[in-house]
Amino acid sequence: MAHTGQHNMRFVFMGNCQMVALCQYIRNLSRDYETLWVCPDRFKDSFWVTSKPRFENIFGIEQSKHNITEHSKIIESLQTTDVVVYQPHFDSNNIVEDNCRNNQIKITIAPIFVNSTERMKIKEKKYNTNIKVSEIIEKNKDKTLYVKDKDNHPSSFLLLEIVREICALLDIEFYQDEKYKELLNKQYPYY
Numbered sequence: 001m002a003h004t005g006q007h008n009m010r011f012v013f014m015g016n017c018q019m020v021a022l023c024q025y026i027r028n029l030s031r032d033y034e035t036l037w038v039c040p041d042r043f044k045d046s047f048w049v050t051s052k053p054r055f056e057n058i059f060g061i062e063q064s065k066h067n068i069t070e071h072s073k074i075i076e077s078l079q080t081t082d083v084v085v086y087q088p089h090f091d092s093n094n095i096v097e098d099n100c101r102n103n104q105i106k107i108t109i110a111p112i113f114v115n116s117t118e119r120m121k122i123k124e125k126k127y128n129t130n131i132k133v134s135e136i137i138e139k140n141k142d143k144t145l146y147v148k149d150k151d152n153h154p155s156s157f158l159l160l161e162i163v164r165e166i167c168a169l170l171d172i173e174f175y176q177d178e179k180y181k182e183l184l185n186k187q188y189p190y191y
Helices: 017-027 052-059 071-080 095-099 117-126 133-139 156-170 177-185
Strands: 010-014 034-038 083-086 105-108
Touching (some): 010 017, 010 071, 017 034, 017 052, 017 083, 105 156, 117 133, 133 156
Parallel strands (some): 083 105
């Protein structure tokens, strides 16, 4: 699955709000990475998507410039990207499988917000996901994995560990230690 040596990589992220955060973290790894978050049909009418002020308050103004909700543009983005990172659970219309080329890299991840790691494992097995968030959680029980007072919202630590897994699958560099520590201290998104 590695994409060794390739610069100017294009990524499309599709899924819930957690995927928006992953989109931003990957974009910030390198100026050479172009990232877009595309909205699954399930969330098109959700307040966090439709309210621009709300979205910008949570994810920042910069991220709002990298979102696509229009169906035809979503299809075009999927057809022209290098890497698709998505949650099959939210692709009920098989948009990813129906519109991606064979030579594109597809990375799957189960929803991060499942309350029980056992339920998460069931979804990871059902969708045969590449990234097993349940394993990250089990290896890091001593860390803050979810934001207190915000049910099911992953901490920066958990999101960055998922980014680390994406980087490993693609054989691309993860954040340097100093930048990693800086990002850990800033909770993103801004729930």
